[in-house]
Amino acid sequence: MRRLASLFFFVVFMPFTALAVELPRDYVRAQSGAFSQGGMVVLYLTNNTQVKLNGERLPQVDGRTVLGFGRDAKLAQQLEFQRKGKSQTVSLSLKKRSYNIQRIDGLPPAMVTPPEEAWPRIARGSKLKKAARAIASQDDGFTEGFVWPTKGRVTGVYGSQRFYNGEARRPHFGIDIAAPRGTPVMAPASGTVTLAEPDMYFEGGLVFIDHGLSVTSAYMHLDSLKVKVGQKVKRGDVIATVGSTGRSTGPHLDWRMFWRGARIDPALLARGQPD
Template structure:
């Protein structure tokens, strides 16, 4: 049976239609300290950010981080199975950072001994290993919440001067609260590290949110979850403390994309009452 002239013409038109080009769509603006999410369309492609492979979810979603001192330009390169490539350069907005002076710290916490340095290196290696995780979970998507409400006493990126000596910048958000105040999960995640007493950070807890995104909660007095445990947003995971290198009780909440340190405050609404 021969096809009708209309069917032949329609088939020809469909064949002549161009294949949609691959696209990269970003949510939010690239700025130093940002956690940038986006979508690759179609989602069966591969993506690199500054030459680093980025995991793509089944629906095309991806995430990458820009650290405190990110260069003014970052490059995304996508490639699809048919050989199509898309290169996209992003201008990264710079930020101005505060200078924060903290006095009254024990001298041993500012200038550790050789024995303490060895301990610090061991603990840092544990944290680096936990942050290498690259799960396919997409817990980083959706709305985030503060792990507790309180007075913000330290902000991301600030240059710290400890006992009068310039030191590394601060990479977290410090929230003052009494010891024992509950700390909740800001998003779904899996517990990847629990340590009762690290040299600098005291009671330390890491949550993995998928695709290399992780949260760290420092100076805790108690931890209520175990490594490997799946937690849900809003679930109590720990309690505020004054452990490690501190001058008072508070939570230091930090976030990473692998080894890039990002600003947790960029993911949550303003602190209530601030």
């Protein structure tokens, strides 16, 4: 019986424990998040600890820091801790993800390039997005834990990619949540609104929230915006409503998360949808 119990433990729990990354307690008091492609991790550091990720020093807010990994991040990563003249390097091996890939062949070669008259508007939009995402504030909303911004059927997932006639399209970096037009969209954690544009070419109504230390969330295809740039929001505040504006085929929220240049999988950050 004992043997059976230990076998049970091995089979049932090992796959989970194997994914946990144990960080040295001299430097890290606690941690949350996933060391995975598309994952984001918050570290609660001991006093006077400094951290570098692959040689680059990470900024902190009150002894807390955050790091993230993109869709195709290399699996081998190095975390270096320094404190009071001592240091320790931890070699991480990220969890590898497999993404939904669709190949659609035999399509007539269609022009999907936006018309020339839309180019100035697209260029203006890219500039606004880039400037908003370059903001690295000392907000600490990223430590709160994220909740789903709205409720609905998930119709698109992070990382999926289509190939048309063998040609790769851009991977999908958001999570698509289908919901009726007008459904409230809530801030998933507190932060400051850094972008609130009602009519972007691709995204339609678009809002960005900065959650501190370069963690940004984005909400696309919004019907109406309820916030302005510079406004502070708390987790659960209504920031907008679901719509189908911009390049969209039906009412849904496309929710995206960024850490610096890395695109994070929102589904890894937020637990199940609210009831």
